[in-house]
Amino acid sequence: MSFVYPLPTTGSISFADFLLDPDNKFLNDIAEATALRGRMRAVLKEAARTEGPKDYTNIMKVIDDYLPYLFAIVNCLEDGQLKLKKDFGILPCYQFDLILVEKKPRIECRDIYYEFIFTLLTYGYACSNWGSSIIQREEEKDETDLKLKKAADLLCTAAGIFSYISEEVSPRWNNPPITRPPDVMMEISTSISKIALADASSIAIRKALMAKTSSSLLAKLAIGVAGHYEKANGLMKSLKDPQKVCSDFRKYVHVGALFHQALGKKYLAKDANENQGIGKAIGFITEAKEVFYNLSKSKSTTIAAHASKEYAEVLALHSSYVKINNTISFDQIPSKEDLQALIPSGRFVSSLTKYTLPAPAFGRSLENTYEDGGNYILEGRYY
Helix, strand or coil: CCCCCCCCCCCCCCHHHCEECCCCCCHHHHHHHHHHHHHHHHHHHHHHHCCCCCCHHHHHHHHHHHHHHHHHHHHHHHHCCCEECCCCCCCCCCCCCCCCCCCCCCCCCCCHHHHHHHHHHHHHHHHHHHHHHHHHHHHCCCCCHHHHHHHHHHHHHHHHHHHHHHHHHHHHCCCCCCCCCHHHCHHHHHHHHHHHHHHHHHHHHHHHHHCCCCHHHHHHHHHHHHHHHHHHHHHHHCCCCHHHCCHHHHHHHHHHHHHHHHHHHHHHHHHHHHCCCHHHHHHHHHHHHHHHHHHHCCCCHHHHHHHHHHHHHHHHHHHHHHHHHHHHHCCCCCCHHHHHHHCCCCCCCCCCCCCCCCCCCCCCCCCCCCCCCCCCCCCCCCC
């Protein structure tokens, strides 16, 4: 399971209407920024009209071309090389379906930082969706280690982009307006960074299964994934109004935590059985069985399908373990509290890929912004 982010769309603007260049040094650059933003708008509109697979490679490439100019505008406004003729008007038609799905009002945010965060979020969404699309294709045929690695790399890259927004961009936005949507809040970008890491880490479980890894390690991997989802869920709940986060997304995070907790208990049951702890095995498999049964009744066909597959397996394991215990072992089954004390810490095998903005296309670079120089994020990744 991976969450597919609906890509936002935007209306057209001309930066020349808002930016004053006192020395007339950047007129051509400002025009180029407007043109590149127009290209971004066009590919997002095309993606919105396209049913089925989308060209995430092209979407990311177009945004990557626009970012150096947008970053230059932000820098020049901060250090006074450019000035505002007037406040940015309502940056038009930003539809963040991820968050404001119950109601989709025209989002009013009159600030260049909203444009900056919007663009980076869209970049991250496209990167995450690209990785998710690879996972979905591999589920429909024999999985290959190389394809799964590519998907995990993309999700780790997306996690780095979202983390960059939280750590580097959001703190630069002084006095953000109260009208800003939850999408651009630090808690949300941090949350979706952790979700991307959770999705990348879940791939490690598939690869470990292909490599016939021990049940003990598989349990720790699953518990680690659940931990990422739990942290993301906690961040969303810390918002003043968590209900603004769309119900589908909140449910995905909640179910992701439950599913991987149960998956971890399934592997803990297997490990206990392999080590002559049949009572513990029954305790863990019983708890996993209850969760997978409930999730198999989900209205989401994707969740129900994954949970039903797991439920069938744990049901058979439960029956087998109970039969062994009733005829051979006669072990005492630990209480829920005792079982909880036996759950190990999760193991985290995926880490975010640190994101670095490309160098600004014009103006003076901010001091220490680029120590190593910027690179095209998709370099060498044409797959």
